[in-house]
Amino acid sequence: MNHEPERPGNKGGSSFLRRIQAEIDSLKEDGTYKILNYIDSPQEVHVKMEGRGDVLILSSNNYLGLCNENEIVEAGRAGLERFGAGTASVRFICGSFSVHRQLEEKIASFLGVDSALTYVSCWNANTGLMATFLGEEDVLISDEMNHASIIDGCRLAKTRRRVYSHSDMKSLEQVLRESREARSRFIISDGVFSMEGDVARLPDLIELARKYDAVLALDDSHGTGVLGATGRGTPEHFGLHGEVDVFTSSLGMALGGAAGGFTAGPAPICDYLAQRSRPQLFSNALPPTVACSSLAAIEFLERHPERVGRLRENTVYFREQLIASGFRPVPGITPIVPIILGETAKAIRMSQMLLDQGIFVTGFGYPVVPKGQARIRCQLSAAHSREDLDQALEAFQKVGRQLKVI
Ligand SMILES: Cc1ncc(COP(=O)(O)O)c(C=O)c1O
Known part of the structure; x- marks a missing residue:
């Protein structure tokens, strides 16, 4: 016996749904539509991302690397x-x-x-x-x-x-x-x-x-x-x-x-x-x-307070190397390292190009940040190894040059 409920069909609210679809379409046209990426492994420095395989995460709040401890x-x-x-x-x-x-x-x-x-x-x-x-x-x-x-x-x-x-x-x-x-x-x-x-x-x-x-x-x-x-x-x-x-x-x-x-x-x-x-x-x-x-x-x-120390070392290293490569991250001491790019579409494009290089770092635009201040926001973890950070920095240099950010 089929226990599926009967679907009522689209009886009401169709003009409402058309309006919402138009909003979604315009996000896509503007290049500001957010794509959800699905991960098929625990949240660690390297994850298995659907359709991409091994990806290095540089945008997680997993600051101490405890998600899969x-x-x-x-x-x-x-x-x-x-x-x-x-x-x-x-x-x-x-x-x-x-x-x-x-x-x-x-x-x-x-x-x-x-x-x-x-x-x-x-x-x-x-x-x-x-x-x-x-x-x-x-x-x-x-x-x-x-x-x-x-x-x-x-x-x-x-x-x-x-x-x-x-x-x-x-x-x-x-x-x-x-x-x-x-x-x-x-x-x-x-x-x-x-x-x-x-x-x-x-x-x-x-x-x-x-x-x-x-x-x-x-x-x-x-x-x-x-x-x-x-x-x-x-x-x-x-x-x-x-x-x-x-x-x-x-x-x-x-x-x-x-x-x-x-x-x-x-x-x-x-x-x-x-x-x-x-x-x-x-x-x-x-x-x-x-x-x-x-x-x-x-x-x-x-x-294990040494995890906090390790996070700090990673932060200092990553910030210094970014600056040495010609980037101008927002100055600071925390593992949140934003690079301001201006337009939302540019931030999203940069994050997609980095993902093509195997680095997952999110671009943020309006309304999450003020208009004209779209950015890539990197976040470091104590779990990143020096090799991980170097891999990410290499990808940043490549993409940064392509987008003329550096
Ligand atoms: C400063 C700040 N407060 C609160 C929250 C919400 O945290 P939660 O995911 O626990 O709701 C966030 C999430 O990003 C945040 O950045």
Whole structure:
């Protein structure tokens, strides 16, 4: 017997679908249509890409090379056997697994804060944060270059919102001066800005937050596991460990790369988020496999801080060699190394030409980055060997010459 549901056919919305198809066609005509590449192997430095074979990845957030680290994968497997696939509901309705508490305690002790609360993504952590705490009497102050998840988190908050110029402390102080009457002020910034790769001016942010009695929240997704001698992130980089009021960060990057995110900070913050933040109250918990592998990833990092050092060496080498080849990457110290090309179509073309050379590095254009600032964004990993980096640099030189970028 055939159990296939009957397909209703295209009865309604056909003009809507025609409009969307026209949008897609124009993306294709402009050369800005994104092609999804499928990988048939674990996320490592070399992957097996469908239709391409062996490809070297230079655009992953797998900063420490932990995505396919044996003990981290095994921890996920053990979690699957112990807890099954998931909670099948929201935490307060049907319970959390003990590993959620273990992971949250580990995150808090790793970052040197009182408590942490996990979400299925850092996107959710960010969208759950500001809307929960801020009302019309408050002011939310955000860096103009903050990640899209912070921007959406700000949009969801029914509060007064102000944006300051990127890392411009005069602009931030101006907003703080103008908002003295607010009940609470909440400053939010990326720790490491994901498209530029620059580091937030944390000492100045902390000073201004203290001076104006504002809360400072840092999304350290690209700092966690990356910056500081032991990978504790942007505060450790500046010797300001313990000075940030609230963190959000991703578990889907340096810390195992599966998915997940968290908010961390003083106990009342996480306590109240568990009571009130909508992604907690209306969405499932982090899958236990991911909770187990993320916990193993942090434990691994605690035992192997040398991975962070290796990432730093790779970053310095790659940046120096790019510059020696005639490229002008955006200056910086982080493993995010953007090369600005201008037009979106050019960035996408360069990434396709690099892929033809076996190097997977993504081109970004508007609206991910401002118009006219399309770029190739390279990301280094501790798992890249010197040979890997040389292979990538050779391809960059070849393609860079062809496109007259160098
Ligand atoms: C700074 C920043 N915050 C948050 C996120 C979202 O992270 P997740 O994938 O855990 O939702 C990203 C993703 O790229 C990011 O770059």
